[in-house]
Amino acid sequence: MAKVLFITAHPHDETQSYSMAAGQAFINTYTEVNTDDQIIHLDLYKEIIPQIDADVFQGWGKLQTGKGFEELSDLEQEKVGRLSELSEQFINADKYVFVTPLWNFSFPPVMKAYIDSVAVAGKAFKYTEQGPVGLLTDKKALHIQARGGIYSEGPAAGMEMGHRYLTAVMSFFGVPSFEGLFIEGHAAMPNKAEEIKEDGIKRAKDLAHTF
Numbered sequence: 001m002a003k004v005l006f007i008t009a010h011p012h013d014e015t016q017s018y019s020m021a022a023g024q025a026f027i028n029t030y031t032e033v034n035t036d037d038q039i040i041h042l043d044l045y046k047e048i049i050p051q052i053d054a055d056v057f058q059g060w061g062k063l064q065t066g067k068g069f070e071e072l073s074d075l076e077q078e079k080v081g082r083l084s085e086l087s088e089q090f091i092n093a094d095k096y097v098f099v100t101p102l103w104n105f106s107f108p109p110v111m112k113a114y115i116d117s118v119a120v121a122g123k124a125f126k127y128t129e130q131g132p133v134g135l136l137t138d139k140k141a142l143h144i145q146a147r148g149g150i151y152s153e154g155p156a157a158g159m160e161m162g163h164r165y166l167t168a169v170m171s172f173f174g175v176p177s178f179e180g181l182f183i184e185g186h187a188a189m190p191n192k193a194e195e196i197k198e199d200g201i202k203r204a205k206d207l208a209h210t211f
Contacts, residue, residue: 001036001037001038002034002037002038002094002095003037003038003040003092003093003094003095004027004030004037004038004039004040004093004094004095004096004097005040005042005089005090005093005095005096005097006023006027006039006040006041006042006097006099007042007044007096007097007098007099007111007114008020008023008041008042008043008044008045008099008100009044009045009098009099009100009101009107009108009110009111009114010045010099010100010101010108011045011108017101017146018101018146018183018186018196018197018200019099019100019101019144019145019146019183020099021197021200021201022099022144022146022181022183022197022200022201022203022204023097023099023144023204025201025204025205025208026097026142026144026181026204026205026207026208026211027039027041027097027208028208029204029205029208029209030208030211033208033209040089040093042114044108044110044111044113044114045110048082049082049086049110049113049114049117050078050079050082050083050113050117051113051116052083052116052117053079055073055075055076055079056076056079056080056083058073058076059072059073059076059077059079059080060080062076063080069081082117083117086114086117086118087117087118087120087123087124088123090118090124091118091123091124091135091136093139094138094139094140095139095140095141095142095211096139096140096141096142096175097141097142097144097211098111098141098142098143098144098166099143099144099145100143100144100145100162101145101146101147102145102146102147102148102149102151102160102162103162105159105160105161105162106161106162106165107145107162107165111162115166115169119169119172119173123135124136124172124173125172125173125174132172133174134171134172134173134174134175135173135174136173136174136175137174137175137176139173139175139176139177140175140176140177140178140211141166141170141175141177141178141179142178142179142180142181142207142211143162143163143166143178143179143180143181144180144181144183144204145162145163145180145181145182145183146182146183146184146186146200147160147182147183147184147185148184148185148186148187148188149184149185149187149188150184150185150188151182151184152182152184163180163182166178167180179207179211181200181203181204181207182200183196183197183199183200184196
């Protein structure tokens with residue numbers, strides 16, 4: 001049985017969002033094909049995802065000097081404890097499915113905050129004399145992303161940063177398999193929007209059989 005984190009970063013659901021429509025189609029089909037797997041949905045717009053701020057640094061600093069968790073302030077305990085929960089959940093999963101739109105060449109800020117929460121030395125990676133080494137070498141990941149414009153070719157090619165960032169992070173973590181499924185052009189070609197959406201949903205369902 002595999003544990004799958006279905007991580008969505010969109011304020012809208014599948015009725016309004018192309019990325020969420022493809023993501024929901026993927027996870028529904030995946031669930032049908034892999035009946036024994038455990039699916040955990042993290043809606044980052046509804047989860048508590050602490051930013052790494054002064055409270056977190058102060059809390060971590062106290063722990064590093066040998067103080068117990070109970071010696072942290074209430075706010076430090078709340079934030080540091082939640083970050084630890086997210087990190088443990090991430091490293092204990094087997095597969096990751098990230099679902100995001102392309103906003104301003106990247107993804108919504110809450111996704112960056114989530115990645116910050118799980119990028120923990122000693123858990124997702126470690127430092128060695130030869131440099132950092134990823135520790136999540138038995139995982140696999142997928143990024144489903146909707147892009148209103150065309151970014152795979154043409155004038156905007158190379159401007160997309162969201163998938164490129166996740167690719168770098170997954171590589172840094174040692175994740176050996178990271179795929180991307182992209183739905184693009186529906187805003188640039190509104191007359192083909194429904195066709196583009198349906199094609200993305202079909203590809204998502206097909207991919208669910210092999211992921």
